[in-house]
Amino acid sequence: MAQSEAEIQRQKEMQQAEELLFSGRQELGFAKGLFLGNFVADWVMPYPRLDPARQAELEGALAEVRQMLDRNLDPDWIDRNADIPQSLIDGLARTGVLGMTAPKEFGGRGFSQMQYCRILEEIGKRDASTSVFVNAHHSIGIRALLLFGTREQQAQWLPSLVAGEKLAAFALTEREAGSDAANVRMTATPNEDGSSYTLNGEKRYITNAAVSQVWTVMARTPIPGKAGKDAITAFLVTPDMPGVEMIEGRMPKLGIRGTATGRFRLNDVRVPKENILGPLGKGLRVALTVLDFGRTTFGACCTGAAKHCLQLAIEHANSRQQFKKTLGNFDLVKKKIARMAADIYAMEAMTNVTASLIDRGLEDYMIETAMLKVFTT
Numbered sequence: 001m002a003q004s005e006a007e008i009q010r011q012k013e014m015q016q017a018e019e020l021l022f023s024g025r026q027e028l029g030f031a032k033g034l035f036l037g038n039f040v041a042d043w044v045m046p047y048p049r050l051d052p053a054r055q056a057e058l059e060g061a062l063a064e065v066r067q068m069l070d071r072n073l074d075p076d077w078i079d080r081n082a083d084i085p086q087s088l089i090d091g092l093a094r095t096g097v098l099g100m101t102a103p104k105e106f107g108g109r110g111f112s113q114m115q116y117c118r119i120l121e122e123i124g125k126r127d128a129s130t131s132v133f134v135n136a137h138h139s140i141g142i143r144a145l146l147l148f149g150t151r152e153q154q155a156q157w158l159p160s161l162v163a164g165e166k167l168a169a170f171a172l173t174e175r176e177a178g179s180d181a182a183n184v185r186m187t188a189t190p191n192e193d194g195s196s197y198t199l200n201g202e203k204r205y206i207t208n209a210a211v212s213q214v215w216t217v218m219a220r221t222p223i224p225g226k227a228g229k230d231a232i233t234a235f236l237v238t239p240d241m242p243g244v245e246m247i248e249g250r251m252p253k254l255g256i257r258g259t260a261t262g263r264f265r266l267n268d269v270r271v272p273k274e275n276i277l278g279p280l281g282k283g284l285r286v287a288l289t290v291l292d293f294g295r296t297t298f299g300a301c302c303t304g305a306a307k308h309c310l311q312l313a314i315e316h317a318n319s320r321q322q323f324k325k326t327l328g329n330f331d332l333v334k335k336k337i338a339r340m341a342a343d344i345y346a347m348e349a350m351t352n353v354t355a356s357l358i359d360r361g362l363e364d365y366m367i368e369t370a371m372l373k374v375f376t377t
């Protein structure tokens with residue numbers, strides 16, 4: 001009997017759920033536990049704080065980054081010219097921002113997520129384009145390498161990326177795969193001698209694609225031993241590989257105009273099997289875990305932006321006069337500012353708690369990062 005559309009969809013979703021597991025059962029995260037009536041207080045209380053050594057390390061880095069941003073970051077220029085100047089990228093590299101959470105042995109600072117979030121809050125306070133650029137490179141661009149790369153892959157690729165000599169991008173989205181991330185259509189077909197895969201397909205909305213040298217690309221590979229079945233696998237692709245075609249380097253945007261949001265096609269691009277990141281067929285898990293990190297740091301960027309907006313609103317309310325009074329004297333305006341302050345307090349707290357779940361080594365923080373994204377962005 002032919003399967004109904006609903007049954008086919010259900011089977012597809014079950015296969016996707018299986019793809020999300022590397023092996024065995026996973027410890028449930030804090031928020032998922034709440035749905036089952038479990039409140040694991042230890043995971044969120046006491047409120048996360050950096051230990052004094054890490055706090056001092058962060059203060060030093062923040063001072064350095066602030067000084068560099070004062071000198072090199074002109075948000076109006078970036079927005080008007082729809083570009084991020086090389087001098088700023090060099091400054092970000094020099095102050096360690098492009099590899100802050102990478103291990104020290106590869107040139108990184110070995111920062112925790114909470115420390116890194118504070119740096120991104122500072123950047124988010126000043127310019128959305130720059131914070132999205134850093135997110136695309138560090139939070140998601142090199143993340144799969146950091147989390148799932150073998151030691152050989154890390155030693156080969158990370159040092160130049162962490163130093164900012166090369167930039168990274170993360171390429172998941174396609175025309176048919178937006179919110180429905182599992183619906184990737186790009187294919188990676190194994191070649192006969194087993195040494196490489198041939199990639200075909202198109203990606204769009206990829207931040208940094210046109211300005212970067214190393215891409216993490218998601219494509220569908222056949223599952224060995226399961227005829228007719230396929231699953232997503234993550235590959236390291238470089239834009240200098242024959243067959244890479246940049247269709248549009250900078251898709252026009254209304255906001256965050258400084259970032260290069262690209263669209264590219266892979267035409268029979270041969271990628272060595274050594275460039276597979278994480279287990280074969282587990283690319284969906286790789287991609288969604290990487291995005292968990294991106295959401296966390298994006299929360300920090302938006303918290304920074306919101307704090308800056310609050311500061312501007314207070315300055316305006318305290319200086320602009322109407323009806324012979326400054327705006328801040330009116331109850332309605334006071335209430336609005338109080339609401340903003342309360343929301344920002346919650347944004348900051350959510351960001352810190354979510355970052356600390358990652359720092360504490362919890363296995364599952366998917367729901368928390370999704371909540372953070374919904375609330376802060």
Ligand SMILES: Cc1cc2nc3c(=O)[nH]c(=O)nc-3n(C[C@H](O)[C@H](O)[C@H](O)COP(=O)(O)OP(=O)(O)OC[C@H]3O[C@@H](n4cnc5c(N)ncnc54)[C@H](O)[C@@H]3O)c2cc1C
Nearest residue numbers: 136170171172173177178179180204205206207208256261
């Ligand atoms: C500036 C920018 C930078 C980006 N950078 C990257 C990048 O570096 N790498 C990358 O891979 N991707 C990137 N993306 C892509 C981004 O991740 C996708 O835009 C996102 O996944 C949404 O996909 P979509 O735009 O196709 O929207 P769609 O999936 O078509 O969604 C359209 C609308 O429908 C809603 N919707 C969809 N499904 C449901 C549902 N089940 N229930 C209710 N509502 C639903 C959505 O919330 C949305 O409002 C970027 C996008 C932008 C705009």
